Amino acid sequence: xxxxxxxxxxxxxxxxxxxxxxxxxxxxxxxxxxxxxxxxxxxxxxxxxxxxxxxxxxxxxxxxxxxxxxxxxxxxxxxxxxxxxxxxxxxxxxxxxxxxxxxxxxxxxxxxxxxxxxxxxxxxxxxxxxxxxxxxxxxxxxxxxxxxxxxxxxxxxxxxxxxxxxxxxxxxxxxxxxxxxxxxxxxxxxxxxxxxxxxxxxxxxxxxxxxxxxxxxxxxxxxxxxxxxxxxxxxxxxxxxxxxxxxxxxxxxxxxxxxxxxxxxxxxxxxxxxxxxxxxxxxxxxxxxxxxxxxxxxxxxxxxxxxxxxxxxxxxxxxxxxxxxxxxxxxxxxxxxxxxxxxxxxxxxxxxxxxxxxxxxxxxxxxxxxxxxxxxxxxxxxxxxxxxxxxxxxxxxxxxxxxxxxxxxxxxxxxxxxxxxxxxxxxxxxxxxxxxxxxxxxxxxxxxxxxxxxxxxxxxxxxxxxxxxxxxxxxxxxxxxxxxxxxxxxxxxxxxxxxxxxxxxxxxxxxxxxxxxxxxxxxxxxxxxxxxxxxxxxxxxxxxxxxxxxxxxxxxxxxxxxxxxxxxxxxxxxxxxxxxxxxxxxxxxxxxxxxxxxxxxxxxxxxxxxxxxxxxxxxxxxxxxxxxxxxxxxxxxxxxxxxxxxxxxxxxxxxxxxxxxxxxxxxxxxxxxxxxxxxxxxxxxxxxxx
Numbered sequence: 001x002x003x004x005x006x007x008x009x010x011x012x013x014x015x016x017x018x019x020x021x022x023x024x025x026x027x028x029x030x031x032x033x034x035x036x037x038x039x040x041x042x043x044x045x046x047x048x049x050x051x052x053x054x055x056x057x058x059x060x061x062x063x064x065x066x067x068x069x070x071x072x073x074x075x076x077x078x079x080x081x082x083x084x085x086x087x088x089x090x091x092x093x094x095x096x097x098x099x100x101x102x103x104x105x106x107x108x109x110x111x112x113x114x115x116x117x118x119x120x121x122x123x124x125x126x127x128x129x130x131x132x133x134x135x136x137x138x139x140x141x142x143x144x145x146x147x148x149x150x151x152x153x154x155x156x157x158x159x160x161x162x163x164x165x166x167x168x169x170x171x172x173x174x175x176x177x178x179x180x181x182x183x184x185x186x187x188x189x190x191x192x193x194x195x196x197x198x199x200x201x202x203x204x205x206x207x208x209x210x211x212x213x214x215x216x217x218x219x220x221x222x223x224x225x226x227x228x229x230x231x232x233x234x235x236x237x238x239x240x241x242x243x244x245x246x247x248x249x250x251x252x253x254x255x256x257x258x259x260x261x262x263x264x265x266x267x268x269x270x271x272x273x274x275x276x277x278x279x280x281x282x283x284x285x286x287x288x289x290x291x292x293x294x295x296x297x298x299x300x301x302x303x304x305x306x307x308x309x310x311x312x313x314x315x316x317x318x319x320x321x322x323x324x325x326x327x328x329x330x331x332x333x334x335x336x337x338x339x340x341x342x343x344x345x346x347x348x349x350x351x352x353x354x355x356x357x358x359x360x361x362x363x364x365x366x367x368x369x370x371x372x373x374x375x376x377x378x379x380x381x382x383x384x385x386x387x388x389x390x391x392x393x394x395x396x397x398x399x400x401x402x403x404x405x406x407x408x409x410x411x412x413x414x415x416x417x418x419x420x421x422x423x424x425x426x427x428x429x430x431x432x433x434x435x436x437x438x439x440x441x442x443x444x445x446x447x448x449x450x451x452x453x454x455x456x457x458x459x460x461x462x463x464x465x466x467x468x469x470x471x472x473x474x475x476x477x478x479x480x481x482x483x484x485x486x487x488x489x490x491x492x493x494x495x496x497x498x499x500x501x502x503x504x505x506x507x508x509x510x511x512x513x514x515x516x517x518x519x520x521x522x523x524x525x526x527x528x529x530x531x532x533x534x535x536x537x538x539x540x541x542x543x544x545x546x547x548x549x550x551x552x553x554x555x556x557x558x559x560x561x562x563x564x565x566x567x568x569x570x571x572x573x574x575x576x577x578x579x580x581x582x583x584x585x586x587x588x589x590x591x592x593x594x595x596x597x598x599x600x601x602x603x604x605x606x607x608x609x610x611x612x613x614x615x616x617x618x619x620x621x622x623x624x625x626x627x628x629x630x631x632x633x634x635x636x637x638x639x640x641x642x643x644x645x646x647x648x649x650x651x652x653x654x655x656x657x658x659x660x661x662x663x664x665x666x667x668x669x670x671x672x673x674x675x676x677x678x679x680x681x682x683x684x685x686x687x688x689x690x
Contacts, residue, residue, distance in 0.1 A: 280305035376403030387413030486510035538573035
């Protein structure tokens with residue numbers, strides 16, 4: 001099956017090369033030389049910079065080469081031109097490695113080897129690749145775990161090394177002649193004082209001492225006469241023969257001498273322990289990933305040899321605990337991933353100083369207890385993830401997250417407390433996103449988030465919340481997203497979201513709500529876009545007339561951030577007394593419930609009142625215009641009574657007054673040209689007596 005696949009790849013590559021040859025010939029571009037490539041590999045040559053004309057512009061070209069074919073044209077290397085050769089080799093048997101050594105170009109800078117055999121074991125030595133002097137990135141992977149053995153018997157000039165599912169060995173331990181023991185100041189375990197006597201550094205609560213054959217850490221709460229927590233670790237001195245036996249039981253894997261390494265990944269290689277000199281001398285190493293191994297214990301100062309490391313991942317191992325001396329010396333560390341291990345507790349003695357740490361991941365660890373000031377030593381952390389799905393996280397101390405003044409994202413999984421109160425998040429003034437995933441939180445007390453002045457996103461889904469205080473969000477005025485979905489809420493307090501004037505999304509689906517508070521939608525922020533109400537046992541009533549269908553049926557598109565209408569999000573209600581079962585709310589209001597009068601009363605009343613006001617305004621304008629043409633003596637004072645909706649028909653309407661004035665004008669005009677009436681005779685006009 002594999003040879004057929006390579007044959008197809010070669011045919012496709014030949015077709016691509018033919019098209020490239022035609023294009024290059026038509027364009028008159030420079031030709032390329034032959035690049036040897038083994039039959040098991042697919043190779044390409046990347047030219048970094050090629051002149052594109054007199055304007056000095058550059059462009060990048062990529063040329064593919066088959067196993068035994070010619071390139072698009074002959075290539076003459078210009079002086080000083082940079083290029084790189086990439087090779088991807090799929091090897092199904094051990095003999096294929098010999099072809100790599102014999103046929104692969106010596107200019108190869110990126111080499112990826114995938115061992116596809118399902119039964120045959122083979123050993124690849126690092127010395128087999130030493131002939132590739134330009135190699136900068138090496139990727140070795142076995143599809144079947146541990147069938148390929150990779151032995152570190154020499155050093156390579158690579159900068160990025162990725163080893164996956166291989167049996168990693170080193171026959172001889174490294175020989176280090178100029179070893180220097182780390183000092184407390186180099187490891188960040190001692191406080192330095194400035195000239196004015198102030199303590200320099202972020203960890204003012206911790207004092208470390210190295211005295212003779214002991215090392216102790218003293219935790220002080222800062223108050224005079226307060227209690228101190230001291231833990232002493234004895235440095236045991238053993239005979240040399242015992243020391244050699246202990247080293248023999250550990251892995252000899254060490255990358256001492258690989259001085260160019262900047263990124264090292266060892267995944268699924270079944271590492272059970274780390275040699276004390278595992279990373280000794282790797283001053284340029286920035287990224288280290290040891291995911292999916294079997295590491296249970298970290299030796300003291302395990303990573304001291306890479307002081308400039310910025311990312312360390314120990315995810316999905318079997319670590320039982322983490323102590324401050326095993327991670328000491330990583331003063332440049334930004335990201336620490338300890339997820340998927342067996343760590344059971346976190347205290348103030350767990351972590352050494354991390355003055356630049358921005359992300360700490362403790363997810364999927366069976367952490368049951370978190371003590372006070374556990375993270376005070378990493379006070380620059382911006383993202384913290386803690387908790388697992390198997391073991392509930394119990395926080396019984398008033399200040400578990402104290403010191404995280406720069407924290408912006410906090411995710412707590414499976415939190416189990418009797419009530420959520422304001423003391424739990426004390427000091428977290430910079431938090432913008434709070435995620436409470438699963439867990440058991442029966443009640444949310446008042447002012448629970450009062451100190452989170454910058455909180456914009458709150459997720460508390462599947463937390464078993466049964467009740468929320470009406471002042472739970474008091475003091476928080478920047479919330480844009482609130483997710484209380486899939487809890488046990490049976491009712492919402494009146495005015496719960498009154499202060500959330502910037503609210504855009506509210507998720508209440510999956511609760512036990514049967515009705516909403518009076519004028520719930522009127523109290524919400526005008527700019528609210530989503531109010532998710534599905535999967536609740538709503539009782540049909542005419543109060544649902546005030547619900548906003550545009551908000552309850554709106555869906556946010558994650559890719560674009562826009563909102564679209566969806567009829568599938570319409571909430572449903574039931575009313576067994578009227579034979580209504582699981583029907584959409586808006587259909588029931590229109591068809592089943594007598595809500596028409598209630599629905600049309602307010603709009604009709606408002607329109608009638610507006611019509612009266614408009615009519616009065618129009619008549620007043622006409623009266624003012626008519627008054628200008630009538631002599632003052634012919635006009636009698638007119639008293640116009642105000643109308644209102646409560647008394648829509650006045651005693652003398654404006655229409656009556658207008659008609660009377662018109663008749664007066666007509667009578668006045670006719671009397672100017674008519675003979676005087678005899679004495680005692682009354683004047684009649686249109687059955688109106690004057």
